[in-house]
Each structure stands twice: as C-alpha cells, then as structure tokens.
Amino acid sequence: MAVVLDRLGERYDHPTWSAPRLDAAAELVLTILSQNTSDINSARAFERLRASYPTWDAVLAAPTDELVEVIRPGGLANVKAPRIQAVLAEVREATVDAPFDLSFLGTLPLAEAKGWLGALHGIGPKTAAIVLLFAFGRPALPVDTHVFRVASRLGLLPLKSDVVRAHDILEESLQPAEVYPFHVELIRHGREVCHAQRPACGICPLTDICVYYREVVARSSRPAGVSGARAVRAVPSDPADWRRKLLHGALPPE
Numbered sequence: 001m002a003v004v005l006d007r008l009g010e011r012y013d014h015p016t017w018s019a020p021r022l023d024a025a026a027e028l029v030l031t032i033l034s035q036n037t038s039d040i041n042s043a044r045a046f047e048r049l050r051a052s053y054p055t056w057d058a059v060l061a062a063p064t065d066e067l068v069e070v071i072r073p074g075g076l077a078n079v080k081a082p083r084i085q086a087v088l089a090e091v092r093e094a095t096v097d098a099p100f101d102l103s104f105l106g107t108l109p110l111a112e113a114k115g116w117l118g119a120l121h122g123i124g125p126k127t128a129a130i131v132l133l134f135a136f137g138r139p140a141l142p143v144d145t146h147v148f149r150v151a152s153r154l155g156l157l158p159l160k161s162d163v164v165r166a167h168d169i170l171e172e173s174l175q176p177a178e179v180y181p182f183h184v185e186l187i188r189h190g191r192e193v194c195h196a197q198r199p200a201c202g203i204c205p206l207t208d209i210c211v212y213y214r215e216v217v218a219r220s221s222r223p224a225g226v227s228g229a230r231a232v233r234a235v236p237s238d239p240a241d242w243r244r245k246l247l248h249g250a251l252p253p254e
C-alpha cells in the first residue's frame with residue numbers, strides 16, 4: 001500500500017485534504033446529483049439547484065416536477081429529484097434545533113457517523129464516505145468505479161469482494177492520513193491511466209506490483225509468430241475470474 005501511495009502521490013502531486021469544499025448537507029445533495037453522471041453534468045445541475053432555491057427548505061417545498069426540470073442537466077432527474085427531497089426531509093427532521101446542520105458528523109465516532117448517513121433514504125457507503133471525507137476530512141474511503149477497478153487490478157482486494165465490502169477492506173488497510181490521498185490518487189489513475197477498457201500500462205508506474213499486469217497483460221503479450229487466437233488462449237491459467245471482474249471486455253492494453 002505504501003508503494004502505491006508513494007508512486008501515485010508522485011504522479012498526482014500528493015493530494016491532501018485541507019478544507020471542506022461544501023458543507024455536509026450540500027455535499028450530500030451534490031453526491032446524489034453525481035450518481036451515474038459526469039462531474040461536469042452534476043456540477044451544472046447543482047449550480048442550477050442552488051441558483052433556483054435560496055434554502056434547503058425551498059428545495060423541500062418545491063414541486064417535484066419543477067425540481068426535476070431544474071436538475072435535468074445532471075441526468076436521471078426523475079429519480080434524483082424525489083431522492084433529494086426525501087433525504088432533505090429526513091435531515092430536516094433530524095436537525096430540528098439547527099436545520100440542515102450536519103456538523104455533528106464531524107465529531108461522532110466514525111462508525112456511528114457512517115451509520116447515521118447510511119440510514120438515510122438511498123444513501124449507501126460510497127455517498128456516506130464522500131460526505132465524511134470531503135466535508136470533514138474524516139478517514140472514510142469512498143470506493144467508486146475507478147477506485148474499485150484499480151484496487152482490484154493491483155490485487156488489493158480479494159477476487160470475490162464486492163464494492164460494498166471493498167469499502168471496509170481498503171479502509172482497514174490504510175492509515176487515517178492515507179485515506180484522502182489514496183481515494184484521489186486512485187480516481188485520477190483510473191481516469192487517466194488505468195482505463196476500464198484499455199489500461200495504459202505502458203505509462204503506469206505500478207506494473208511491477210500489479211497483479212493484473214502480471215497475470216493478464218504481460219501474459220497476453222503476443223510472441224512473434226503466434227496468432228492472436230493462440231495468444232489469447234495462452235493467457236492466464238485461470239482467466240475466468242479475471243475476465244469477469246477485471247477485463248471489462250477483452251481489448252488489449254495500450
């Protein structure tokens with residue numbers, strides 16, 4: 001783990017958490033908006049929502065159809081608008097003395113803070129961890145598709161682990177101060193180098209410790225005179241799990 005952090009840190013400028021980018025309620029709403037869409041689209045939807053409604057109470061009071069139109073650039077608006085209102089209603093009910101103030105999550109024991117957020121309508125471990133990590137700098141690791149893919153390829157996760165379990169496995173293997181850089185570095189690496197379809201292993205600093213590279217990429221390098229079909233057949237001794245969990249299609253690496 002230290003090697004991964006060292007090398008990716010060098011490539012991605014050693015990211016550190018310094019301050020909240022948003023308060024926790026806003027982070028929660030933004031994270032719902034970001035589900036199954038790009039950062040650009042979710043940011044646009046979030047900006048429109050904040051410009052349209054001056055308070056969270058106003059979001060709650062808005063007709064759902066209207067909210068759907070406001071956040072439409074974020075995609076899946078018909079799902080996300082009622083989800084946002086349901087979550088905000090629960091938060092409102094739980095924060096009567098200081099409406100929508102979730103600052104108590106910054107000091108609650110971490111497991112309790114995760115449990116509190118996870119009990120909200122439609123909030124899973126990834127969203128809970130995003131709120132805790134980005135709004136408070138707490139050592140909760142969000143595992144998105146990039147983190148999961150890169151960690152799996154590096155062999156940091158058992159082959160059978162699912163993304164929910166991966167939160168605990170990876171988080172337990174990190175020191176608290178490593179959680180934020182690990183999250184940011186693996187996302188950037190997944191986006192920029194370790195692509196789902198064609199990982200750019202040729203420019204990756206982790207080939208010597210990457211299980212996927214050793215078991216799939218290096219073995220599938222086509223020897224001179226060997227046909228593509230034969231080379232593919234010669235690849236891993238037990239390719240089924242790799243193909244199912246990691247290849248995401250059988251395209252060759254860049």
Ligand code: SF4
Nearest residue numbers: 194199201204210213
């Ligand atoms: S060596 Fe290739 S598969 Fe492994 S982490 Fe790097 S880019 Fe991803």
